[in-house]
Amino acid sequence: MRCGDFKTSYSADMTIFESNSARVMLGLFLCLLFSLPLYTPGYLLDIVNRIGIAVIGAIGLNILTGFTGQISLGNAAFMAIGAFSSGYFGTKFGMPFYLCIPLAGLTTAFFGMFVGIPSLRIKGLYLAMATLAAHFIVEFLIVKWESVTGGVAGLSIPAPKLGSFAFDTDVRLFFLIFVITVMAVLFAKNLFRTKVGKAFVAIRDQAISAEVMGVNILKYKLLSFGISSFYVGVAGALMAYQAKIISPETFPVTVAIDYLGMIIIGGLGSILGSIYGAVFITLLPELLRLSTSALAGSFPLLVAKLAAMKELIFGLIVVIFILFEPAGMASRWHSIKSYWKLYPFSH
Amino acid sequence: MDITFLLQLIINGLVVGSIYALVATGFVIIYKASSALNLAQGEFLMVGAYICLNLLSKYNLPFWQAILITFAFSAILGILIERLILRPLIGSHLISVIMVTLGLSSILKALVQLAYGTDTIPFPEVFPSAPVQIGPIPVSQGYLYAIGCVTILVTVLTMFFKYSKTGVAMRATASSQQVALTMGISVKKMFAISWAISAIVSAVGGILLGTIRGGIDMSLSFMGLKVLPVVILGGLDSILGAIVGGVIIGVLENLSGGYVDPLVGGGAKEVAPYIALILILMFKPYGLFGKKKIERV
Numbered sequence: 215m216r217c218g219d220f221k222t223s224y225s226a227d228m229t230i231f232e233s234n235s236a237r238v239m240l241g242l243f244l245c246l247l248f249s250l251p252l253y254t255p256g257y258l259l260d261i262v263n264r265i266g267i268a269v270i271g272a273i274g275l276n277i278l279t280g281f282t283g284q285i286s287l288g289n290a291a292f293m294a295i296g297a298f299s300s301g302y303f304g305t306k307f308g309m310p311f312y313l314c315i316p317l318a319g320l321t322t323a324f325f326g327m328f329v330g331i332p333s334l335r336i337k338g339l340y341l342a343m344a345t346l347a348a349h350f351i352v353e354f355l356i357v358k359w360e361s362v363t364g365g366v367a368g369l370s371i372p373a374p375k376l377g378s379f380a381f382d383t384d385v386r387l388f389f390l391i392f393v394i395t396v397m398a399v400l401f402a403k404n405l406f407r408t409k410v411g412k413a414f415v416a417i418r419d420q421a422i423s424a425e426v427m428g429v430n431i432l433k434y435k436l437l438s439f440g441i442s443s444f445y446v447g448v449a450g451a452l453m454a455y456q457a458k459i460i461s462p463e464t465f466p467v468t469v470a471i472d473y474l475g476m477i478i479i480g481g482l483g484s485i486l487g488s489i490y491g492a493v494f495i496t497l498l499p500e501l502l503r504l505s506t507s508a509l510a511g512s513f514p515l516l517v518a519k520l521a522a523m524k525e526l527i528f529g530l531i532v533v534i535f536i537l538f539e540p541a542g543m544a545s546r547w548h549s550i551k552s553y554w555k556l557y558p559f560s561h
Numbered sequence: 562m563d564i565t566f567l568l569q570l571i572i573n574g575l576v577v578g579s580i581y582a583l584v585a586t587g588f589v590i591i592y593k594a595s596s597a598l599n600l601a602q603g604e605f606l607m608v609g610a611y612i613c614l615n616l617l618s619k620y621n622l623p624f625w626q627a628i629l630i631t632f633a634f635s636a637i638l639g640i641l642i643e644r645l646i647l648r649p650l651i652g653s654h655l656i657s658v659i660m661v662t663l664g665l666s667s668i669l670k671a672l673v674q675l676a677y678g679t680d681t682i683p684f685p686e687v688f689p690s691a692p693v694q695i696g697p698i699p700v701s702q703g704y705l706y707a708i709g710c711v712t713i714l715v716t717v718l719t720m721f722f723k724y725s726k727t728g729v730a731m732r733a734t735a736s737s738q739q740v741a742l743t744m745g746i747s748v749k750k751m752f753a754i755s756w757a758i759s760a761i762v763s764a765v766g767g768i769l770l771g772t773i774r775g776g777i778d779m780s781l782s783f784m785g786l787k788v789l790p791v792v793i794l795g796g797l798d799s800i801l802g803a804i805v806g807g808v809i810i811g812v813l814e815n816l817s818g819g820y821v822d823p824l825v826g827g828g829a830k831e832v833a834p835y836i837a838l839i840l841i842l843m844f845k846p847y848g849l850f851g852k853k854k855i856e857r858v
Contacts, residue, residue: 285656332842332843335846336846338655339598339659339797340842342598342659343789343793343838343842344838344839344842346786346789346835347789347835347836348839350831350835351832351836354828354831354832357828358826358828467786471663474660475660475663478656478657478660519674519675521674522670522671522674523671524671525671526671526675529664529665529666529671530664530668531664532661532667533646533664533665533668536650536661536664537646537649537650537661540653
């Protein structure tokens, strides 16, 4: 019976799959995931798609905030930049989606690095405020720059097309979104096995030591902003395809708070945690809606209060997680797993 | 240029700015005492305004009684939040504190929305609103009362910090927690008091805003984000800075609303403080009166 951590080499510590059964489990999970459209009705699939997009966005934010320790409140603005640039390239130049999405990611990455430049001088809460200010400035620009963004009316996004095949239904979009999501998870998981990812973590843990060890802080901070914003931009572009119409109101500052909530609840500095958090926060309003519509007969007032209820429960969960499980769901999952692994001899 | 228009804008700016200054003072008091960034400051303001409104219009209490009960309620709210939520987080990572106050702001906003709905509720007239003539321009009396209240409150706070035993103990805590502890000051108690004072000061801001605008709604909570440029401009740990910064940002906002908005078609008033925030962070990151911490990594 395994009763501890018996890793003897660096590569054993870095490995993604600890055993072959983990590989098999992941394979089974992927099979299950990609067969979802077979037995999921349209409305639920729409939620699943939103979860996929949220996973990409949450991983992006976690790379910056959880792994590199740079707090960003500008996530919604980055997402908006991704969505509008993808929409612009698609509608004005007629580019296909497989160019639009990476270009949207690159545009956002460029912008993110621009916002990240002051991060060398300012840090912590000052950076949080700077990114918040960036959010409002971007929102203002999106409203004003009508020739590109369509202003207050927004842009309507045509369905992505591959040849004559259009991703115009939830099922088709599901495959587009989840192929990208799986790629995003894989890249992020591997990023933190490389020099770059370790530099990020070193900057988060102790910036001065990292600098002494030869990590070029500015370079890696900017890189972190770049990679993170690329993810968020891609998520924004996918969101545009899914929502079909985007306007400045699609990306309020509460979206940024929701994403921060995802990575806090899921687990800062954990890829798995970002996924848990994204699933949880995306499902929360849907579960609430389901439960209130079930109770609507006896409590008709509940439906009107749905938005407030969602906000209340979101706030409560965030506060409870920070107070009682600051490492998030990922760590809770880990401790449950190891408890049962050692059961009944936990000591 | 129309000089009356300019003066009108500046006076509006002074009034709004003085309320910014109040809320920013509340923000700075908490930050100074416990280095916690309270992003739920706007919600304190909103809760205070709603409680006072409720007491005034539902229970028909006289104004001074309503104010006293609101103060007591705000103080208890502040102490409870400090005791239950912020104290366990002492020494934890910054993002936990930021996120916990964001969560708190969600909770308070949701509770107010559940209790009062999202519609604008008219605020009873506390001050006479008939305008008085100052030089060439008419100024609402409510504005003058508001500025007066803020001045009195700030003076009281200054006296409190300068002369009262508790105030001195709070300043000691802000300058060095360890030394304060060895002098027999209960640092935890000081944290709790700072949250209580901050909540009360914000509630005053909320009530004043309610009387000036004539009605309150959920948008009051947005004040908490508006106040960030103010505290950055003034310096995060300076009460004087919060006051000066509040007035400057208030005037700046109204001037850009008056002169830039017609050029770009609206929106400049809202975004100007944030542009100022970025510029300040670039050129003077510790603000006008903030303590400089030199750290180059």
